[in-house]
Amino acid sequence: xxxxxxxxxxxxxxxxxxxxxxxxxxxxxxxxxxxxxxxxxxxxxxxxxxxxxxxxxxxxxxxxxxxxxxxxxxxxxxxxxxxxxxxxxxxxxxxxxxxxxxxxxxxxxxxxxxx
Amino acid sequence: xxxxxxxxxxxxxxxxxxxxxxxxxxxxxxxxxxxxxxxxxxxxxxxxxxxxxxxxxxxxxxxxxxxxxxxxxxxxxxxxxxxxxxxxxxxxxxxxxxxxxxxxxxxxx
Numbered sequence: 001x002x003x004x005x006x007x008x009x010x011x012x013x014x015x016x017x018x019x020x021x022x023x024x025x026x027x028x029x030x031x032x033x034x035x036x037x038x039x040x041x042x043x044x045x046x047x048x049x050x051x052x053x054x055x056x057x058x059x060x061x062x063x064x065x066x067x068x069x070x071x072x073x074x075x076x077x078x079x080x081x082x083x084x085x086x087x088x089x090x091x092x093x094x095x096x097x098x099x100x101x102x103x104x105x106x107x108x109x110x111x112x113x114x115x
Numbered sequence: 116x117x118x119x120x121x122x123x124x125x126x127x128x129x130x131x132x133x134x135x136x137x138x139x140x141x142x143x144x145x146x147x148x149x150x151x152x153x154x155x156x157x158x159x160x161x162x163x164x165x166x167x168x169x170x171x172x173x174x175x176x177x178x179x180x181x182x183x184x185x186x187x188x189x190x191x192x193x194x195x196x197x198x199x200x201x202x203x204x205x206x207x208x209x210x211x212x213x214x215x216x217x218x219x220x221x222x223x224x
Contacts, residue, residue, distance in 0.1 A: 042214030106157035
């Protein structure tokens with residue numbers, strides 16, 4: 001693996017179902033992030049983790065949860081999906097919690113449709 | 116509230132120069148980023164500014180004025196492959212990125 005991978009690439013989900021989006025990075029970055037991207041809106045931060053074992057809420061955390069058991073993995077769970085969670089989800093990582101000129105590296109995204 | 120403003124769409128001609136503007140109002144400022152995003156793909160990093168002035172990187176340059184809450188991305192010698200969305204993002208006082216909605220750049224031959 002080189003960089004960040006996300007799975008699945010796309011998913012159609014019935015409302016009310018539980019879903020986990022997977023994200024794995026091999027760059028040993030401390031910080032990881034989950035964003036959603038909707039047409040006409042900027043990327044919006046859902047949850048983040050500055051280091052393994054810690055997580056924080058972003059701008060739009062409701063309906064989502066995350067865990068960071070180790071450096072490499074940062075799964076995002078939708079406990080009970082709703083149609084408004086239809087979006088493209090991007091996982092990203094950066095070194096040193098995003099300080100200095102450390103840019104965020106993005107995974108290829110997961111396109112989720114909730115019906 | 117926090118706000119990042121960019122034009123929704125711009126059109127330019129292959130070989131020409133285009134300037135994409137970004138204005139911001141955020142709680143704190145710890146740097147400004149520009150990213151490129153081709154349709155259906157992930158954003159990729161282009162540039163970072165934290166001090167006032169111009170940063171040049173090949174055909175791309177980025178300018179920052181912190182007192183005016185303003186930045187621009189300058190693309191020279193446009194190529195068809197530059198057709199993409201360009202995202203402006205500001206790192207706020209919590210060291211989180213606040214993103215603009217992006218500017219879709221259309222390059223015509």
